[in-house]
Amino acid sequence: MKKINFVFTIVCALAFCLQSCNNGKTYAEMKEEEADAINAWISRNNINVISEKDFYAQDTMTTENQYVLFEESGVYMNIIQKGPKYTEGEHAGEYKGKVLGDGSQEILSRFVEVAMQERSDLGMAVGDTLLANMGVLNPDYYIYDEEFKVTIDGTSYSATFQGRSLMYNQYGSTAVPTGWLIPLKYVKPFRTTSSEQVTRVRLIVPHGQGSSTASKYVYPCFYELTYNLGK
Template sequence: MKRIHLFFMLALAALGMQSCNNDKTYAEKKEEEADAINKYLLENDIKVIDENTFFSQDTMTLADNEYVLFKESGVYMNVMQRGVGSPLTDGTYYIESRFVEMALQTRNDDIQMEAGDTLTANMHINNPTYWGYPEEFKLTVSGTSYSGTFSGVSQMYDTYEQTSVPTGWLLPLQYLKPSRTNSSEDVARVRLLVPHSAGTVTASRYVYPCYYEITYNLGR
């Protein structure tokens, strides 16, 4: 009887612990997300600059490990290649992108993923060898307002059933000069650390950050 009683006590304790993990407050999840981003910054020896410094550098980052933090959105950006085109002005554009989306946080409670997991991608992160089709989205620019809708072939839509382009994807386009090019050296390209609030609908729901590497090429 004592052994049976102990078994049920342990089972109840385990259920209680699982319930606690799933019942974390939004504030607690945001704190864990911030910890995951800070861990990535430290482990990769990333130098963070503010927006004033970024603008003084002609909206460029000057090293592979230099990222600008946009305080309002919480997005960190490293500009790998600004592009060889012209800044985008008011109007409609069709953008073709290659990207890698990687988890920055280990989550084994409500969702199953490890930090460093590739969540979805249509390019290889370590070289310019591409496969599959580029991600297509329609971009509308009006003053400082940028909005986008996935169209055509879209792994992001297939994965997340989300038609709107995450704001974290759109932010770099304010500072890049995308063109229509087949050159992996000339294509506009950035690295991003994106918190849930600027990410996909799933990231927003479960409160986790992602690393992205994204190219932006003008389409049709």
């Protein structure tokens, strides 16, 4: 009987700890609040959401402030620049790059990560810049590209951060958020030094497709993100 009571005490203690970590909210409640935060962001920013069917009908492009919703992942994507183009010669207007195929490729990225949800328990408010290596005024604040190696095998995409990594330093994981990899199925990155020509997207990323910390604490993030081919 004492053994049963001891086990019961441990279970209760663990349950109490988990409840305290989540402010007494269930995972379902936290997901619902996350969904509300995403919908509020979409409404506040007058975002036009289209289906994947419409996205393909538009030759996998989006117009200004138009985001395609990928139902399976819950990620929303707006393509700002699909990739660098030739500006002269017989190939003028054509993309220099192509959608990445099977194999491994080094990607150099600039990004801004923004909070989409008020979370007093995490000390974040809507619109807070959580992390950035793009558009930062202080030149001493992380001037390096975020470097990651993506490996593609058919419909399978995986990637790990390499070298200097702001994301790794902050979140302690070399795994690139899966939400970052979804655009690579549609954009056409190519090596360029032009900030206007570089492949650029905006993303709304729910917790399950985000950083390890976002996944743990259940909150969505907005990203502006560039993809530049490495060497």
